[in-house]
Amino acid sequence: MSAIDPTEIFRQEASELFEVLEGALLDLGLRPDDRELVDSAFRALHTIKGSGAMFGFDKVASFTHEFETAFDRVRKGEIKPTQELISVALAAKDYIRALIEDPQSTDDVIGDAILDDLRRFVSSDQPVAPVAEIAEAPPLAPGESNQAGWHLYLEFESHVLRNGSNPLDLLEDLCKLGPCFVVPVTDGIPFLDELEPDDCYLKWDVKLHAACDKDAIDDVFMFVQDEMKLTLSPLEQIEAPPPMPLFQLLDEEPVPMAEMRALVVEAAAPVAAPPAAKAEPKSESNPEPKPESKRDDRGIATVRVQAERLDELMDRVGELVIAQARLTQLAASGSDLSIKMIAEEIERLASSLRDTTIGARMVPIGSLFGRFRRLIHDLSRDLSKPVEFVTTGEDTELDKTMIECLADPLVHLIRNAIDHGIEDTATRSANGKTEQGRIELAAVHSGAQVLVTVKDNGGGLNTARIRAKAEEQGLIAAGAVLTDHEIHQFLFHPGFSTAQTISALSGRGVGMDVVKRTIENMRGTIDLSTRPGQGTTVTLRLPLTLAIIEGLLIRVGEGRYIIPLSAVEECVELTADDERSRGRNFLNVRGNLVPFLRLREIMTASGAPDRHQKTIIISTGESRVGLVVDQIIGNHQTVIKSLSKLHSDVTIFSGATILGDGTAALILDVAQLVALAQSKIEKQHISEAA
Amino acid sequence: MALNPTEPKWSLRLPADCSIAAIRNVYELIREAFGRQERLEIDCSSVDKADVTSIQLLLSTARTGEAQGRPVVLTSFSQSLRNTLRRAGFASEAMIDQHFPQKKDGV
Secondary structure, rough: OOOOOOHHHHHHHHHHOOOHHHHHHHHHOOOOHHHHHHHHHHHHHHHHHHHHEEEEEEHHHHHHHEEEEEOOOOOOOOOOHHHHHHHHHHHHHHHHHHHHHHHHHOOOOHHHHHHHHHHHHOOOOOOOOHHHHOOOOOOOHHHHOOOOOOEEEEEEEEHHOOOOOOOOHHHHHHEEEEEEEEEOOOOOOOHHHHHOOOOEEEEEEEEEEEOOOHHHHHHHHOOOHEEEEEEEEEEOOOOOOOOOOHHHHOOOOOOOHHHHHHHHOOOOOOOOHHHHHHHOOOEEOOOOOHHHHHHHHHHHOOOOOOOOHHHHHHHHHHHHHHHHHHHHHHHHOOOOOOHHHHHHHHHHHHHHHHHHHHHHOEEHHHHHHHHHHHHHHHHHHOOOOOOEEEEEOOOEEEHHHHHHHHHHHHHHHHHHHHHHHHOOHHHHHOOOOOEEEEEEEEEEEEEOEEEEEEEEEOOOOHHHHHHHHHHOOOOOOOOOOOHHHHHHHHHHOOOOOOOOOOOOOOOOOOOOOHHHHHHHHHHHHHHHHHHHHOOOEEEEEEOOOHHHHHHHHEEEEEEEEEEEEEHHHEEEOHHHHHHHHOOOOOHHHHOOEEEEEHHHHHHHOOOOOOOHHHEEEEEEOOEEEEEEEEEEEEEEEOEOOOOOHHHOOOOOEEEEEEEOEEEEEEEEEEHHHHHHHHHHHHHHHHHHHH | OOOEOOOOEEEEEEEOOOOOOOOHHHHHHHHHHHHHOOOOEEEOOOEOOOOHHHHHHHHHHHHHHHHHHOOOEEEEOOOOHHHHHHOOOOHHHHHHHHHOOHHHOOO
């Protein structure tokens, strides 16, 4: 096994922290009074700084430190985070990311300019937050108002140093609150053989001689509060003159040792036990300290695994499923009962292993949604169109490969929604709408599919203009009868754009066709719906995974094919009436007319058709189509194999799979078959009209 | 870092970086030296980067030496190491003496 590069681990962790930081900053723009967001942003910054320094990213550490310092007034509640300040903070975040991921692309001049901007914003006379909003801290309990200081006992979790936190910095911050007397507790230090060099064993007993409130102390430890035990109790009285602040002494180094000795007023013996052990009724612990065991459990609850290993695991499971299918077939052909039982057991285990493996590859779509908040923030600013961005269903899970493939199409759709969908503020006001537009990004499970929708409340599609453009480009004859839905499909035609001007964002007609192709390559579908003056909704229907699907195995002539089960609505028998309706190609399904395709004709199957033909009703979005087949064999766990480049122009198949007997079966591309059926209907319409 | 066997007592000079980034290497070095010598002298004059982990390692070394009856002596604390000790609360010479066995002429 190859050694793991620690800097790579830092990069991965930093990447996650950047998402947290960006999310917190963007939310802060919406909720400037939310202290939790400020804390969250600072925690992320602090960890990036600490880990950066630990892994030798000195520039990152120093820039982040400056960032933290400049942003400190926000943290203290002295100034409100304005949109301008958030924009600069986001630029600072981007710069730190570049320092980590591509240091060659960075320039100190840019970094300095960002920091200057940041300092300028935080030092300018911005409206100071109202006192009532700053003073969130609960009033001190009776008896605490005149207390002479605090007695603290600090105990950190063993891994705290590895996370980049430095207890010495925290002690230094604590000593800024007032005269501090710090005694290290060394009784937890093990012998060399048992020592983990980067674990934290030291604890500290601190007497803080300052009448500060508890919140000020909590602020010092806010970044590590989940990784430490802080026991806090008021000092009843000053038993001895307060010592000179330790770090004041350090600032004035070198200090003669004799002087230092004179300043220490307590015996130097280590404290044997924490004050908490005395269980004073008055002692005040951190709110609801979590049990140790629970925290330990959390430490091992997740394991970071390289994505390639998950891909490899999925491949192996795929091979296992194919081998299991062969075993099942072999067992079925013989009469040995025990072999049949083993085959069934292995089938059950393989199925369970497949589900577990697919589950391990699932990633919440929220990780993807988070990226678009920045996109919308920047586009909204650049186009001067205030936009509210709402997401729902972030917990909906999709295969990680799907998530990666989905990013670019969604960027296109969101850009289009803001650039073309949302009107400018003047138009919106004139139409009686709120000045702020709204874009909703939602994900929801629907059977074995995930529906992702991008919805805007803009002006909706201009059907007349799309039609005119389609006629101009010769895509339809002038005066042809088409439904609105059919006209809207021209938007997916390569090079089709109704935009009168080309902007940096969109209007070149490149995009929607690529979006459609990408979604269809993922075996998904895309659908548009619009209401004039009220907005447009784009719906993407996606399978949960790209690797293994549940399929329906069918036979047409001598060939066997797979239909993705998620697209199958029902199976019906082709009646004698339907049979007689050659040329009409419509089924009557409970009063609804459903067009059907005879797969024998499409596959040019030889031999006589079976006497009792079956029809499988499949659907994509709102369209339903029947597929007439010779035989429905049954469910089949389908391990998807890509077709070779030679078959790239065969559009009605999306892949292939290997069956239990070792032969191959082609997987039907449902969306393409539906499109084929629709074009046949159109031709039929035209011939009937003629 | 260097081990100097030509001197009457074996001495180990700690490297400049004794912070968490390099502490595992320092730990291995001390363990190796500990396994070889009856008496160990650790020269701290070159230490330029120190933090909590450096303090803990020195404390553990001293404690292990004491428990095994094998004297460990620390010499020539660098200013950087002293600062770190003070920041951690080892503010007085008496405290440092109590926890870290030093050769006085080396202080």
